[in-house]
Amino acid sequence: MADPLVDELAARPELFARETDGALRHWFTRRSLAYLRAGPAPADERADLLAALGLARTLAAEVGVALAAEPDPELRRFTLSQLAVRAAYGALGVHPKALLREDRADYLLFIVKRRIFAVDRCRANVNDGSEFTYPEAGDLLRQHPNAPALPSWVGVTVAPLGGVNRYPFVLTAAGLANPDQAVTTMFTAGAQPEGDENVFDCAGAAMTVHTDALVEAAVAPATLAAALAAEGPRYLAIDHPFGSAAVVDNTLVQGATPITVAAAAAGDHVDVPVAFAWTTPPPPATMMLIGPTQEEQVVVESVGWANGQYTGTIRIAHLGADYPAGSRLVPPGRPAFHLITDPRPDTALFEQVFVPDDEIQIGDHVYLASHPIHRNILSVLAPTPWGGEHAFVCDAPVTRRDTMLISGHGVSEQPLRHAVDTKLLVDSNALIDILRNVLRRQLTTPAAPVWTGPFADLSLAADLGARLRDRYGEPDDAPIVGTCKVYEYPGVEFDRADSVERLMSKPFQTMTFEGTVGAAALDAHTFVLYRGVELGHSPTDWSSPPYLPLERSETVNAGRPELERFGFYYRDDTRAFTEVFLPLFHTDADRRSGVRRLTYDDITQQLYGGPTGTAFVTRPRVVDDPTGSYVASLRQKGALPATP
Numbered sequence: 001m002a003d004p005l006v007d008e009l010a011a012r013p014e015l016f017a018r019e020t021d022g023a024l025r026h027w028f029t030r031r032s033l034a035y036l037r038a039g040p041a042p043a044d045e046r047a048d049l050l051a052a053l054g055l056a057r058t059l060a061a062e063v064g065v066a067l068a069a070e071p072d073p074e075l076r077r078f079t080l081s082q083l084a085v086r087a088a089y090g091a092l093g094v095h096p097k098a099l100l101r102e103d104r105a106d107y108l109l110f111i112v113k114r115r116i117f118a119v120d121r122c123r124a125n126v127n128d129g130s131e132f133t134y135p136e137a138g139d140l141l142r143q144h145p146n147a148p149a150l151p152s153w154v155g156v157t158v159a160p161l162g163g164v165n166r167y168p169f170v171l172t173a174a175g176l177a178n179p180d181q182a183v184t185t186m187f188t189a190g191a192q193p194e195g196d197e198n199v200f201d202c203a204g205a206a207m208t209v210h211t212d213a214l215v216e217a218a219v220a221p222a223t224l225a226a227a228l229a230a231e232g233p234r235y236l237a238i239d240h241p242f243g244s245a246a247v248v249d250n251t252l253v254q255g256a257t258p259i260t261v262a263a264a265a266a267g268d269h270v271d272v273p274v275a276f277a278w279t280t281p282p283p284p285a286t287m288m289l290i291g292p293t294q295e296e297q298v299v300v301e302s303v304g305w306a307n308g309q310y311t312g313t314i315r316i317a318h319l320g321a322d323y324p325a326g327s328r329l330v331p332p333g334r335p336a337f338h339l340i341t342d343p344r345p346d347t348a349l350f351e352q353v354f355v356p357d358d359e360i361q362i363g364d365h366v367y368l369a370s371h372p373i374h375r376n377i378l379s380v381l382a383p384t385p386w387g388g389e390h391a392f393v394c395d396a397p398v399t400r401r402d403t404m405l406i407s408g409h410g411v412s413e414q415p416l417r418h419a420v421d422t423k424l425l426v427d428s429n430a431l432i433d434i435l436r437n438v439l440r441r442q443l444t445t446p447a448a449p450v451w452t453g454p455f456a457d458l459s460l461a462a463d464l465g466a467r468l469r470d471r472y473g474e475p476d477d478a479p480i481v482g483t484c485k486v487y488e489y490p491g492v493e494f495d496r497a498d499s500v501e502r503l504m505s506k507p508f509q510t511m512t513f514e515g516t517v518g519a520a521a522l523d524a525h526t527f528v529l530y531r532g533v534e535l536g537h538s539p540t541d542w543s544s545p546p547y548l549p550l551e552r553s554e555t556v557n558a559g560r561p562e563l564e565r566f567g568f569y570y571r572d573d574t575r576a577f578t579e580v581f582l583p584l585f586h587t588d589a590d591r592r593s594g595v596r597r598l599t600y601d602d603i604t605q606q607l608y609g610g611p612t613g614t615a616f617v618t619r620p621r622v623v624d625d626p627t628g629s630y631v632a633s634l635r636q637k638g639a640l641p642a643t644p
Contacts, residue, residue, distance in 0.1 A: 005046060006030045015053045017060045019078075019085035027358075027397040029053065031093040035100075052100065059105055060088040063112050078395075080116060083362065087112045090361035090396050095622040106219075106640050107631055113217035114620045115363025121187055121209045122392045122407040130191035132198045132205055132409065138383050140252060141166040143204050145238065147196035148189040151175075152182030153238060157247050167204065168245045168254075169238040171229055179236060180225035183208075183215050200238075202409040203255070206365055206390035207241045210340060210618070213363075214349060223638025231347070234335045241365065241390065241618055242352070243328075244335035255279070258287075258314060258329040261354065261611070266321050269301065271313040274329070275354070275616065277303050278573050280314060281331055289319075290336050291327040292343045296320050300329070326353065340618060346633065351621040354614040357398050364393045365618040366406065368416070370424045371603045372572045373582060377431070380546045382532065384427040385410075389419065401615070402600060420600040422497060429597050430496045434505045435530065436584045436595060437492040439550055439566050442510050442528055449485040451539035455513060458484060460542040464529075465517075467549070474518030482515010482522070486539035507535045511542070525562065527551045556583050564593075 009015060010026040020028075032052045033045075042048040067084035078086065091111050092100050099108045126132045135142040143166070145153050152175030155165035175182035186198050186208055200208065218224040228236040239245055245254030258274040274280075281287070285300040299317040314329075328343065330336055342348045360366075368389040369375075375387055391408030398404045402417035411419045455461060465480050491505040511529040513522060531547040550568050557564045567583040586592045623630045634640045 003030065003033065005049065006033055009049060009053065015050070015057065017057050017064065017085050017089070019060075019064065019082045020089060023397060023399060024086060024089055028056065028089050028093045032056070032096065032100075035096045052096075055100060055102070056089065056092050059092065059100070059102075059108055060085045062105055063088040063109055066109055067113070067116070080120060083116045083119065083395075084112050086395065087115045087362040091115070091622070094359050094361060095624075098622050098624045103644055104631070106644060107634070110217050110219075110634070110639055111620050111622060114213045115361065117213035117216055118209050118363045118365070118392050119394050119407060121212055122205075122409075123394075123412055125187050126205050126209065126409050127407065127412040128191070130197065131187075131189075132200060134385055134409070135199050135201060138201065138385050140201060140204075140254070143167040143200050143238075144198075145169065145186050145208075146189055146192050146198045148192075149182060149185040149198075152178070152185070156234075157245075157252065167238070167252075168234075168240070170233045171236060176229055178222070179229040180215050180221040183211050183225060183236075184221070187212050200409070201385065202388070202390040203240045203242070204238060205409040206392075206618075207238055207340070209392070210241060210350070210365065211236070211238075214339075214620075218637075218639045219641050220638030227637040228339060231339075231342075235338055235342070237338050239338050241340045242367075243330070243341060244338050246334040248331070248333040253331070253334065257331065257334075259352070260323060260325050260327045260329075262325050264316070264319060264323045264327070266319045268318050270316045270319045271304075272316055272319075273313050277314055278577070280329070284317075285331070287329045287331055288336060289316075289323060289327055289329055290343060291321075291323045292345050292348075294321055294323075295336065298329070326351075345623075346630065348621050349639075350618060352616065352618045354611055354616055356614055357401050357404075360393055360398045360404065360615060360617065361396050361619065362393055363619070364615075366391055366393060366404075366615055368406075368408075368420060368424060369603065370420075371428055371598050372580075373431075373570045373598075374424075374428050375573060376571045377548065377568070378428055381548060382427075382431070386424050386427050389424060391419070417600040420603065425598045425600075425603070426497045430494060430503075432582075432584060432596065432598070433494040433496075434492060435548075435550060435568070436563075437494055437505075438489075438508065438510065438530055439528060439563055439584070441489065441492060442487065442512075443525060443563055446510075447487050447489060450488045450509075451484075451486040453484060453540070455480050455482050455484055455515065458540055458542060460547075464542070468517045471551075472517050472520040472522075474520060478518030480515070480517050482513055484511055484513050485524070486511045488535060488539070490535065506532045508532050509537065509539065511547075525552055528566075550584075551581075553581060553583070556581065557585065557587050559588075560585075560593075 006029045010029040016025050033049055036042055036048050064081045064085040067081040070080050152172055153169040154172045155167055155169050157166045171182055215221045215225050240254040242256040256276040256279055258276050258280050260272055261275050262273045264270055264272040280300055280303050283300050283302050287298055289296055289298045301315040301317050304313045340350045370387050389408045389411055391406035391411055394405040394407055394413050404416045405413055406416055407413050411423055469478050487510045490507050493502045494505055496503055509531055512524045514524040528550045529547045530550055531545055548568055550566055552565050564585040567581050569579050569581050571577040572580045584596055586594055586596050625631050635642055
């Protein structure tokens with residue numbers, strides 16, 4: 001709803017720093033007035049708002065002056081000092097109680113530096129192309145810092161790769177002697193020869209960006225880094241920003257763990273709403289519940305639904321104490337927290353929270369999850385790095401989420417929709433086009449089969465038989481009788497969004513089946529198995545590599561040509577791993593025809609499970625700190641000047 005006072009004052013550029021535009025001025029004025037109205041009724045609302053705008057202009061201008069002395073890489077959209085002023089308004093608008101104060105100018109500067117340095121490092125270093133690269137074949141255990149920084153870090157995962165420990169990394173004795181240089185050298189060493197660069201996936205790169213921005217924002221980087229290193233070996237680390245990584249049951253496990261999104265009261269059989277519920281081990285699962293001031297071992301009895309999605313409540317058998325929102329459930333074998341996930345109120349320097357789009361700020365770290373088929377189909381058939389993107393917000397306010405400007409490891413200052421459509425979904429859409437063309441060939445002009453034989457002669461007869469019985473609702477012991485044919489192809493042409501030319505796929509095999517599954521009669525086009533495989537691979541051994549059944553629907557596009565009725569099933573991790581059919585062509589329900597290509601609008605489901613209309617962000621923690629103890633600790637650690 002429009003407010004005349006907001007409209008009037010926001011329209012006066014002289015009340016704001018010159019780096020602001022109309023959208024930022026209106027956003028800040030609106031939020032400032034809301035803050036004033038949330039407190040005691042002002043004697044003169046207009047005068048108080050003018051005073052707040054005046055103080056903000058002064059504080060933001062001081063930040064701009066301080067950043068004008070910083071080396072300026074000429075960001076594509078703003079210079080560093082311009083970005084700092086805009087980031088200052090964002091921080092003041094979201095945290096007015098803590099920062100809109102004359103005696104907190106140095107605290108504001110520290111927060112702003114952390115935010116804009118993160119944006120700067122992501123664009124100028126991570127996306128430079130000569131300083132950061134992606135691990136070969138997405139192998140996370142092949143990650144490492146650049147050659148100049150490597151002596152300061154050692155991996156904690158024992159892996160059979162030349163006898164060298166691998167990711168995640170902790171400080172060596174040399175690193176502990178100069179922890180600030182261990183961090184900053186990854187960004188100051190410049191371009192390195194091939195193989196000697198920083199090699200990290202998106203999550204690892206984001207972790208290094210956060211850590212470097214924090215250390216370099218301090219007035220005494222060496223002092224702050226030493227204080228962080230003293231917290232323990234897995235605290236100042238190169239790890240996953242959403243949760244400590246560890247090898248559990250011979251598998252590297254990393255990333256997010258369930259986070260409570262509402263307070264949980266002590267008791268028995270407690271239902272707790274959480275985000276990232278899909279990361280919960282199968283119940284009954286023993287986990288550690290980590291709160292800001294306490295922790296305890298709990299047993300998760302069940303993982304349920306909420307609002308029609310698999311985000312929902314988990315039931316804990318017994319909870320011995322009350323826990324606030326933001327508490328984290330950590331599976332056994334993984335460290336409780338590190339620098340970014342530290343929940344302790346006296347020491348935490350970051351926070352991971354769900355915020356409405358209106359509160360997204362410059363330097364917020366957001367995660368863009370790709371379509372579920374990437375995580376559950378493509379990652380098995382042909383793994384690629386675009387299962388998601390850890391990115392930093394480059395400008396604010398965010399008036400429309402799809403236009404939010406972001407930079408990540410491979411995405412440089414692009415609107416969110418454009419990044420999703422031209423980066424995250426390219427591999428998935430390429431696979432869909434390959435599958436369409438595989439079927440087009442198989443259904444119309446198939447090659448001569450390289451093998452024909454009974455279903456029972458297949459090496460995967462038991463596995464595929466169980467899937468077929470389940471698909472057609474037949475008993476577990478229903479007989480499967482029929483003939484299989486295996487075909488071999490050198491490849492098919494397909495389209496890929498980031499290529500101007502049509503490309504050729506790798507060789508592949510297909511298999512058809514004609515016969516009966518119990519009482520169900522199947523013709524040769526009921527389903528087609530597809531797998532990428534070298535020519536000459538055993539036609540009866542389908543145990544490896546993985547295959548994907550392409551199925552003809554009896555209900556989707558029933559009146560259209562046979563090819564347009566095909567699709568495949570995937571497990572949707574945004575909906576309790578429900579099995580979902582993805583047609584390869586648009587359907588009658590879409591009210592359009594033609595080939596299907598996934599877009600931004602297909603992946604806006606809430607994977608994480610936060611409140612509707614919110615985004616999960618990792619950001620610098622800002623504390624109101626009425627006693628001053630938290631800010632005093634920042635001074636003691638070298639983050640802020642020793643005296644105000």
